[in-house]
Ligand SMILES: Nc1ncnc2c1ncn2[C@@H]1O[C@H](COP(=O)(O)OP(=O)(O)OP(=O)(O)O)[C@@H](O)[C@H]1O
Ligand SMILES: C[C@@](O)(CCO)CC(=O)[O-]
């Protein structure tokens with residue numbers, strides 16, 4: 001049974017970087033990892049049904065710190081979602097029993113373990129609140145990664161994020177990627193790539209494939225039926241084309257300027273994805289052509305971006321804007337729009353700017369394309385008007401690096417500040 005344990009380690013502890021040895025032969029080394037959020041340019045929802053999506057990583061990251069403990073406890077501190085929990089390692093061990101052999105490859109979700117975990121933490125099938133979903137994803141990956149070991153390690157995991165939770169910017173994928181990278185590295189399945197003099201380091205392609213596969217299991221638990229695009233872009237970073245599990249990084253694309261707007265209307269990706277599936281089952285002959293058209297929008301956008309890499313023209317930007325408008329209509333047709341997003345599109349269009357939802361929709365975030373020649377005053381007006389609607393709005397930079405390991409000393413001051421703010425009194429401030 002879980003217990004509320006209050007705050008994690010105080011911030012002053014962040015200076016040490018030591019290794020603890022357990023009574024057993026198992027060592028885990030503490031580490032700090034981070035992974036970026038994402039924006040989907042085109043293809044959200046359609047990608048779940050085998051169509052093409054284009055996604056970009058954002059300069060907003062989730063950070064995870066894993067520390068070994070010798071208290072016989074596994075603890076998790078998730079200040080963004082007010083969750084501070086702890087379990088005895090021995091009670092977690094009893095969940096493994098005879099499943100060891102099935103769990104270690106991380107290729108498929110063990111559908112029997114998830115209900116077992118639900119009953120372990122005392123929540124029934126329909127409960128899908130943020131805390132439950134994060135705990136299930138973490139416990140699943142923890143147990144599955146260490147399934148082979150004679151003993152499960154005691155540890156404290158703290159996760160803090162610059163991303164809004166559940167707003168369409170891939171917070172669940174960044175969470176799952178961090179958990180997978182930290183635990184696989186702690187187990188020794190992948191290396192700890194950071195050299196003694198380095199501040200940040202990345203894993204090899206092969207290791208990132210493993211991280212991505214395990215993070216996909218976390219996404220399956222949180223989302224129900226994810227396409228895998230969010231964990232892929234959080235693992236690799238940059239700009240990706242994603243099609244039926246095939247990941248193609250796009251290296252030759254122009255640097256796009258994008259405004260991100262968070263309508264702050266809460267929504268659940270799991271619920272929205274399930275809603276699209278229902279509509280597709282109900283009206284296949286109406287919905288399939290819409291998904292086909294979204295696929296064509298993604299492909300046309302990719303082609304346009306590729307052409308723009310060598311010589312961008314105003315006409316290219318006209319095309320990108322039209323594609324945004326077309327796709328936003330399609331997303332409304334498949335039932336993932338929201339009046340808050342209509343308002344975002346209306347406000348920006350009145351200023352000559354084009355917007356669409358990004359991610360699962362139903363509220364959450366939208367993107368607005370800024371042209372190279374968009375007037376500073378127009379951009380500022382858009383930001384002011386959107387803020388006047390009660391939304392958050394800021395210009396973002398895209399193409400940030402994927403999952404990384406960090407030295408403690410390299411964690412930026414402002415990130416520590418974010419963490420400090422989140423942790424004050426164990427509550428979000
Ligand atoms: N910082 C975090 N700490 C703990 N759990 C998190 C964190 N960020 C995300 N999560 C988990 O992910 C869930 C949100 O996932 P969801 O897929 O609904 O939204 P999203 O990933 O932000 O948006 P989208 O999938 O549309 O890009 C939360 O309810 C929580 O379970
Ligand atoms: C809505 C969706 O297409 C994107 C969520 O960011 C779901 C998915 O691809 O897993």
Ligand SMILES: [Mg+2]
Pocket residue numbers: 170171172173223230269
């Ligand atoms: Mg998500």
